[in-house]
Amino acid sequence: MPDKDNRWLRTLFLSVLVLAGVALTILPHWLRTGRRSIQPIILEAPGRFYPHADTPDSIDIIFRLTSVTDPDLNLSIIDVGLIETLVIDTSAQVRVILGLTTPYCPYAKELARAVLDTIVNTPGVKNALVKIDPNLIRPLR
Amino acid sequence: MSARVIFQALALGLSTGSFCLGFCLPVALPVLLGAKTKGMGTSTIRLSLFLFGRLVAYLLFGIIAGSLGTTLAHSPFLRIRIIPLLYILLALLLIIYGITELNPLARFAPCRFIQPTINSIWFLFLLGFIAGISPCPPFLLAITRVIDIAGILNGILFFFIFFLATSLYFLPLLLAGFFTRFALIRTAARILAVITGIYFLSLAIANLLPSLYTF
Numbered sequence: 582m583p584d585k586d587n588r589w590l591r592t593l594f595l596s597v598l599v600l601a602g603v604a605l606t607i608l609p610h611w612l613r614t615g616r617r618s619i620q621p622i623i624l625e626a627p628g629r630f631y632p633h634a635d636t637p638d639s640i641d642i643i644f645r646l647t648s649v650t651d652p653d654l655n656l657s658i659i660d661v662g663l664i665e666t667l668v669i670d671t672s673a674q675v676r677v678i679l680g681l682t683t684p685y686c687p688y689a690k691e692l693a694r695a696v697l698d699t700i701v702n703t704p705g706v707k708n709a710l711v712k713i714d715p716n717l718i719r720p721l722r
Numbered sequence: 723m724s725a726r727v728i729f730q731a732l733a734l735g736l737s738t739g740s741f742c743l744g745f746c747l748p749v750a751l752p753v754l755l756g757a758k759t760k761g762m763g764t765s766t767i768r769l770s771l772f773l774f775g776r777l778v779a780y781l782l783f784g785i786i787a788g789s790l791g792t793t794l795a796h797s798p799f800l801r802i803r804i805i806p807l808l809y810i811l812l813a814l815l816l817i818i819y820g821i822t823e824l825n826p827l828a829r830f831a832p833c834r835f836i837q838p839t840i841n842s843i844w845f846l847f848l849l850g851f852i853a854g855i856s857p858c859p860p861f862l863l864a865i866t867r868v869i870d871i872a873g874i875l876n877g878i879l880f881f882f883i884f885f886l887a888t889s890l891y892f893l894p895l896l897l898a899g900f901f902t903r904f905a906l907i908r909t910a911a912r913i914l915a916v917i918t919g920i921y922f923l924s925l926a927i928a929n930l931l932p933s934l935y936t937f
Contacts, residue, residue: 591906598910599917606748606914607921683866 622690622713624697628673628706635672637705643667645703650697652688658696665717673707675700680717689713724879727871729745731880734867735887738860739908742888744775745858748918749812749849753819754898755911757841765899768846773889775850787868808856809926813919815849820915823908841852860888 646664647657654661658679666678677696681689693713700709735742750772759765819840824835839845843922859867864884901907 595906595910595913599909599913602910602914603917606751607918609744610748611921612744683863689829 587632596646606633617709621715624693625710625713626697626701626707628675628701628703631647631704634704636671637669637675637703639655639667639669642675642700642703645699647698648698649692651682652691653686658692663692665714673705674710675703675706675708676710677712678717679711679713681715686715689715724876726788727876727880728883730867731864731883732887733771734860734864735884736890738863739888741860743891745856746772746850746853746892748893748921749816749853750895751898752816752911752915752918753754753846753849754825754895755902756819756908757902758778758908759899761908762896762899765896765902768843769773769892769895770897771843771846772850773885773892775847775852776854776889777882777885778847779851779854780885781878783861783865784868784877784879785874786877787865788871788874788880805856806926806930808852809922809929812849813922813926814875815845815852815919816915816922817919819845820912820919823912824916835847853864 592632643659643664647659649658650656651661651663653659658664661682663679664683665680666676668676670676677700679693679696686692690713693711697709697711700706700711750769754765754768754772755809757768759768818836821827822837827833864881868880871877871880
């Protein structure tokens with residue numbers, strides 16, 4: 582019987598050690614990097630109604646996007662070169678893909694929201710979709 | 723320019739070192755605790771080899787980022803495809819490391835065949851190297867800075883100082899040598915290696931899946 586008790590105690594102690602190891606290693610790792618895995622930010626909204634508005638052109642949207650600034654750099658996102666793709670289809674749906682100046686940028690969502698607001702307020706836009714791809718890094722040179 | 727590079731690398735390394743430790747600890751700790759060592763001396767050698775692996779990886783990236791700039795170091799291909807593959811490689815190495823010494827698997831011929839390789843101290847160098855080239859946020863920040871300052875020598879210098887600064891946080895791992903004398907801790911470390919391997923595998927899959935989604 583003492584051997585059996587010993588085995589249980591040993592297993593219990595081993596389990597505690599493994600759990601302590603998980604708490605010491607995997608948990609901090611998950612909290613710091615695992616949760617922040619490479620996930621794109623995608624925002625979508627319908628455009629505001631402007632009667633008799635024509636389908637917008639890309640020049641107009643780019644011109645409007647010059648007013649959106651990177652909060653950290655205080656420079657226009659056009660000047661920084663964050664716009665990766667701008668697509669306007671025949672049904673006036675606008676899709677934009679943005680990059681970031683640095684990985685894990687804390688302003689990513691704020692930036693996406695500002696871009697979306699600017700696009701949906703452009704006359705003629707039926708729908709807008711903004712995607713921030715955290716894999717597109719555009720370091721400021 | 724060099725003094726500025728040294729200061730910036732030191733500041734970045736010291737301020738984000740705990741982050742680096744958080745990233746490398748799941749890899750380093752199970753492996754450092756999993757094998758019986760003869761005191762602190764062996765433990766120091768084992769930790770040094772792990773750190774040396776990281777250093778080689780950092781210097782390699784310093785050269786690449788300093789010379790090629792954004793074209794390679796920040797390519798979406800690297801971050802979307804290569805990082806999950808590195809995680810899978812790390813996961814497999816950790817799982818193999820864990821199960822080769824755990825009973826009853828340790829008695830099987832394939833396990834006994836790879837035991838000498840897995841228990842070799844160069845295995846730590848390999849793990850350190852893979853952990854070093856698996857970019858974590860501070861590492862990516864370092865790359866971003868190196869791209870800004872440009873130049874191979876600046877890149878090497880920056881990453882070398884960054885490595886030294888972040889390595890200070892690894893010093894408590896020297897105490898692993900004291901604990902490896904207990905068989906129960908070694909067994910727990912091997913089980914932890916398997917759990918960590920499964921964790922990295924799940925992270926790799928979680929990172930790979932969203933990248934399959936196209937805009």
